Amino acid sequence: MANQPVLIRAASLVKRYGRRTVVDGISLSVNAGEVLAVIGPNGAGKSTTLDLILRLRTPDEGTVEYAESHLRRRIGVQLQSTPLFPGFTALENMRLAAAFHRLRLRDAELLRRLAACGLADAAKTDAARLSGGQQKRLAIAMALVHDPKLLFLDEPTAALDPRARREVRELIGSLAEGGTSVVFTSHEMEEVHRLADRIVFIGAGRILAEGTPESLLDAYHAPDLEQLYLRLTAG
Numbered sequence: 001m002a003n004q005p006v007l008i009r010a011a012s013l014v015k016r017y018g019r020r021t022v023v024d025g026i027s028l029s030v031n032a033g034e035v036l037a038v039i040g041p042n043g044a045g046k047s048t049t050l051d052l053i054l055r056l057r058t059p060d061e062g063t064v065e066y067a068e069s070h071l072r073r074r075i076g077v078q079l080q081s082t083p084l085f086p087g088f089t090a091l092e093n094m095r096l097a098a099a100f101h102r103l104r105l106r107d108a109e110l111l112r113r114l115a116a117c118g119l120a121d122a123a124k125t126d127a128a129r130l131s132g133g134q135q136k137r138l139a140i141a142m143a144l145v146h147d148p149k150l151l152f153l154d155e156p157t158a159a160l161d162p163r164a165r166r167e168v169r170e171l172i173g174s175l176a177e178g179g180t181s182v183v184f185t186s187h188e189m190e191e192v193h194r195l196a197d198r199i200v201f202i203g204a205g206r207i208l209a210e211g212t213p214e215s216l217l218d219a220y221h222a223p224d225l226e227q228l229y230l231r232l233t234a235g
């Protein structure tokens, strides 16, 4: 993965809210074809960092460069707050997502995509009546409607039951196998180990450690990522 071209290069990012610095000098690249996990404690600045990289917020300092000028259009995003359209079925939500990207996709194609996200039986259900896990998968299906080159998922498996969690993990795995780059956040260290090619640990707005799961475990002589997490974030 190290030799893959860089898609996004963020350098020396700083973001302050009032007097509080929540992102404090983060430099981070996203490479083509990699699955990158951004992890760290609640409030560490992960979502803010992703927002800065996505250019949804403006940094107070630092730069975010995209390798291609059209990359923004080739990014799919499922943030924690990604809204669905209640009162519209899952299929109708997919139609809205396609329309947003000015894509004319037939219902058969949208249904195929819903099925690929484990929502074959939910196509005609009002989005507001889907379970939490189904809503998350619908948000991911909508984020994928334009076949993005790069997908951002903020805690895609949080609050899901074990089966739904496994399905979302399998979905991320198959996207990665198909060549889609994925940047995700998670508090589940086993999941991070299983899915990520590379991990960035963030604590108090700074990068604490970065590398492949194995290289990090080796470097810190840690038996697993949970122990490494506890060590890096202690005190």
Ligand SMILES: Nc1ncnc2c1ncn2[C@@H]1O[C@H](COP(=O)(O)OP(=O)(O)OP(=O)(O)O)[C@@H](O)[C@H]1O
Binding pocket: 017, 022, 040, 041, 042, 043, 044, 045, 046, 047, 048, 049
């Ligand atoms: N718009 C905002 N205005 C003021 N403070 C904010 C704003 N957005 C985030 N923060 C604060 O910045 C800090 C970092 O938040 P952020 O959401 O980036 O953390 P996180 O690492 O993603 O946390 P979590 O794991 O809980 O999602 C938090 O203390 C949060 O309260």
